[in-house]
Amino acid sequence: MIRTLLRVTGRLAVSLAVLLTSLWACLALWYQLPGPAPVKIGAPVLWAAFGLAAIALLWRGRAARALLSYAVGFAMLLGWWGTILPSQDRVWADDVARQVTGKVEGSVVTMNNVRNFDWRSDTDHTARWETRRYDLDRLKSVDVALSYWTGPAIAHTLVSFGFDDGQFLTFSIEIRKERGESFSSIGGFFKQFETSLIAADEHDILRVRTNVRGEDVYLYRVHLPQPEMRSLFLAYLDEGAALARAPSFYNTLTANCTTIVYALAKRIVPGLPMDYRLLASGYLPDYLYDVGGLTPGYSMEALRAAGRITERAIATDKTPGADFSQAIRQGLPGVDAKAAQ
Known part of the structure; x- marks a missing residue:
């Protein structure tokens, strides 16, 4: 009973972490991904689907595969985020x-x-x-x-x-x-x-x-x-x-x-x-x-x-x-x- 409770609690905590980081990722893509509107809309939608798929795999007992895939994807996203630097050279108001x-x-x-x-x-x-x-x-x-x-x-x-x-x-x-x-x-x-x-x-x-x-x-x-x-x-x-x-x-x-x-x-x-x-x-x-x-x-x-x-x-x-x-x-x-x- 205690083991089951701990397992469910752990899955809930990981699911929440995936949801929150997915929300951040979707907003980051919306605000910073270059390209036309279909690209700026499509990328967050695909990331949201990626996050939900990771959560679904987690609850189906495939935690290792789900978390490894999501962690690699999120690390790549953070790498891209780090390349976005402030500039002095824009067409300012x-x-x-x-x-x-x-x-x-x-x-x-x-x-x-x-x-x-x-x-x-x-x-x-x-x-x-x-x-x-x-x-x-x-x-x-x-x-x-x-x-x-x-x-x-x-x-x-x-x-x-x-x-x-x-x-x-x-x-x-x-x-x-x-x-x-x-x-x-x-x-x-x-x-x-x-x-x-x-x-x-x-x-x-x-x-x-x-x-x-x-x-x-x-x-x-x-x-x-x-x-x-x-x-x-x-x-x-x-x-x-x-x-x-x-x-x-x-x-x-x-x-x-x-x-x-x-x-x-x-x-x-x-x-x-x-x-x-x-x-x-x-x-x-x-x-x-x-x-x-x-x-x-x-x-x-x-x-x-x-x-x-x-x-x-x-x-x-x-x-x-x-x-x-x-x-x-x-x-x-x-x-x-x-x-x-």
Whole structure:
């Protein structure tokens, strides 16, 4: 009786392993196998049949043959998967066509390829890539922006650095789309996108989310000493240099806009705890609040209410000449009232 139970349990466990790896294999073939639609559909169907046949042989008492055949096939698939490498040379979408790089001379950073697009719609824009200079001795603030487009758990994370001369520069880890591609969270698990680091003017990168794409954006002042602000800025430059030297794949779970921010911040503040809210990025502000990273003296509810910049951003389109960065910070906790005027 015990032997039979163990045998059945073992077969169930192996069957589950075959099912899960077959699902992964089918998705990998769908997203990465080159060729026309019949090939991209046919290959996953054939693999699914292969996996089911292995399970059927397993339950008919031919475990050795079933597992050996499936293991060899899966090993060959993994070998092919390892040949798929990230590239710098594709026909990129306009907004991720260039990678930011920077050169540090003393306290002054010269940034190449700072994006400053003028967006009229998501497909209609005037492209501008600029060279800008920032004095890190004048760095005075760090803000984190969360842009929500599908429920409370999922948001895109951006980090904006402010200087005492009124300049703001926003960094954003994004998928590097090819022209005509759109974001896919599932595709992000299967090497569909490279990683891009964008450095941009707030009037570009925040306004396109609030005023053009209809996303809901919240802004929070991060409580950091100036030396740590400076180190975080330089860490972004290091990330940009690394991506310029060697491209890497975006991963929806392990290398996304929030987990990379966490990795950068952990270099500056060792010991930051890992937390599920780094994966469910929409809850990142609650995580930052719990570790003491947001403006002190306010409840999380008050910070969230005051940090919603969507309506303030939209209103700037009705006020010609309005300073976008100042307008969105009106009433933001931690911001000097005079600085936001």
